[in-house]
Amino acid sequence: MSEPTGVIHDIGYQRYTGPRLGRRHVFGALYLHGLRTAFGLGRSAKAKIFPWLVVGAVTVVAAGLTAIRSQLGEVVMTYAQFADSMSWLVIFFVAVVAPELVSRDLGSGVLPLYFSRPLPRSDYALAKLLALATALWLLLGGPQLLMFLGAAFTTGEGMRGVWNELLDLLPGLLYAGLWAAVFASIGLLVASLTSKRAFAAGGIVAVFLMTTPVVGILSIMPSQTVNELALLASPSTLVSGTGAWALGDLLFPPGQGGPPIGDFGPVYAVAAVALVAAAVALLLTRYRKVASR
Incomplete structure (x- = not known):
């Protein structure tokens, strides 16, 4: 019987002996990576062009509104109205960023690597969703903070004026959160359907x-009830209708006609919550199927 001739060479590989941080830290790392990806941080210069172009656009608008207010002493646009006026930019921001967050992973085939470690499929989807929602909230909330700082430094009422400005700012930030939740949940769901x-x-x-x-079609129907429920047909107008009911004069001051929602404000709020919940549920279902392939 011949002796084995194989030789095992020690080339210096060692086992990992450091701390294993677990699921919570994996979720946090994935969330932070997604947030950086949304703004092109840590990526090529080309990947930074569009996100920071949008950031620059909303910042310039906020700076212009602040300058006009400081010179004329009049509020041209409230904090809540700023989110409404920037909604078209938010749509294109989501259209570019959401595919970067999830479609790229689907196309490159890295999901099995993610799920081979203690990262539940739901955690992956929720981390990406939270990253996109945070990016959208920062996109709308950051300029509002700039407007607040400008108003706080130019108010002639001292700390009382600053406090009043803060009370106006907080609903605007909450309204920006509603925009972020609705647009992020729908955008990420659509992006997850294709690589x-x-x-x-x-x-x-x-x-x-x-x-x-x-x-538009529903709003010109002869039925007043249909007219008042027409804004439910689109995510953008759904958010506006919910904001008109929840914020009232903060979004549409007296003299400015708000959307004709009648007494259906609570219906809009429930519809917005249901839309986000349904989109998140479908997103989680989508990734349960993706991971099982």
């Missing part, structure tokens, strides 16, 4: 923009 980023971006834009004509 082609171009298709995902087109689908997101279509969902938000192609539903708007439906609102």
Whole structure:
């Protein structure tokens, strides 16, 4: 019987002996990576162009509004109205960022690597969703903070004026959170359906923009009830209707006509919550199927 001739060479590989941080830290790392990806941080210069172009646009608008207010002493646009006026930029921001967050992973086939470690499929989807929602909230809330600082430094009422400005700012930030929740949940769901980023971006834009004509058609129907419920047909107008009911004069001061929602304000609020919940549930279902392949 011959002796074995194989030789095992020690080339210096060692077992990992450091701390194993577990699920919570994996979730946090994935969330932070997603948030950085949303703004192109840690990526090529090309990836930074569009996100920071949008950031620059909303910042310039906020700076202009602040300058006008400081010179004329009049509020041209409230904090809550700022989120409404920037909604079209939010749509395109979601259309570009959401595919970067999830469609790229689907196309590159890295999901089995993610799920081979203690990262539940739901954690992956929720971390990406939270990252996109945070990016959208910062996109709308950051300029509002700039407007607040400008108003606080130019108010002639001292700390009382600063406090009043803060009370106006907080509803605006909450309203920005509503925009972020609705747009992030729908945008990420659509993007998760395809690994082609171009298709995902087109689908997101279509969902938000192609539903708007439906609102227009319903709003001219002869039934007043249908007119008052018309804004439910589009995510953008759904958010506006919810904001009109929840914020009232903060969003549409007296003299400015708000959306005709009648007494259906609570219906809009329930519909917004249901829409977000349904989109998140479908997103989690989607990733349970993706991981099982």
